[in-house]
Amino acid sequence: DTAVSQTPKYLVTQMGNDKSIKCEQNLGHDTMYWYKQDSKKFLKIMFSYNNKELIINETVPNRFSPKSPDKAHLNLHINSLELGDSAVYFCASRRAGEQYFGPGTRLTVT
Amino acid sequence: DAKTTQPPSMDCAEGRAANLPCNHSTISGNEYVYWYRQIHSQGPQYIIHGLKNNETNEMASLIITEDRKSSTLILPHATLRDTAVYYCIVRVEGDNFNKFYFGSGTKLNVKP
Numbered sequence: 169d170t171a172v173s174q175t176p177k178y179l180v181t182q183m184g185n186d187k188s189i190k191c192e193q194n195l196g197h198d199t200m201y202w203y204k205q206d207s208k209k210f211l212k213i214m215f216s217y218n219n220k221e222l223i224i225n226e227t228v229p230n231r232f233s234p235k236s237p238d239k240a241h242l243n244l245h246i247n248s249l250e251l252g253d254s255a256v257y258f259c260a261s262r263r264a265g266e267q268y269f270g271p272g273t274r275l276t277v278t
Numbered sequence: 279d280a281k282t283t284q285p286p287s288m289d290c291a292e293g294r295a296a297n298l299p300c301n302h303s304t305i306s307g308n309e310y311v312y313w314y315r316q317i318h319s320q321g322p323q324y325i326i327h328g329l330k331n332n333e334t335n336e337m338a339s340l341i342i343t344e345d346r347k348s349s350t351l352i353l354p355h356a357t358l359r360d361t362a363v364y365y366c367i368v369r370v371e372g373d374n375f376n377k378f379y380f381g382s383g384t385k386l387n388v389k390p
Contacts, residue, residue, distance in 0.1 A: 172321070199376070209363060210280075211322070211380040223375045258321055265310065265369065267378065269321030 172270035191259030200242040281368040282381035296353040300366030312367040
């Protein structure tokens with residue numbers, strides 16, 4: 169009965185590969201987000217979708233492409249992975265003013 | 279483009295009140311202040327939010343200054359399980375979006 173789930177929890181891959189991270193929420197929320205947390209623990213918003221529509225697209229390399237097949241899912245695809253992409257990626261969904269975060273996906277690019 | 283500044287770390291004795299400060303001197307009139315915490319590397323957890331008035335819930339109290347340029351999160355009786363990184367956040371609302379700007383966080387160490 170997890171509210172916001174992400175898969176995988178850990179992802180280790182080599183530079184140049186393409187990978188996807190999946191996020192699902194069972195809270196019935198319309199809005200979902202992707203955040204990146206770097207090694208200094210700074211959390212920065214990347215994207216937001218509202219009812220499958222992209223509404224926030226921060227200054228993120230276009231190697232990152234979010235996809236929302238329905239309002240319960242928001243996936244993140246990353247092409248041509250670079251060392252600097254190593255971070256923890258958090259998905260969140262929002263009802264009114266409160267966000268609910270997933271457990272995070274630790275991505276390590278070698 | 280952080281909109282908040284926080285001390286990097288604070289200590290607190292178990293059972294005492296923990297008072298965590300945050301500066302948000304550029305906040306606009308309709309922007310809310312939020313507090314979240316992150317225990318170990320788990321997903322951040324909502325604590326409380328407010329606009330102008332002080333707020334209290336079962337977890338904490340939020341005191342916002344009259345000019346809204348700073349706020350303080352108060353954990354009235356800190357326990358060891360409150361050891362975490364506490365983030366002060368400004369929520370910016372647009373026509374069809376809400377953006378949450380996280381600060382750099384304060385690592386609260388609750389000690390026995």
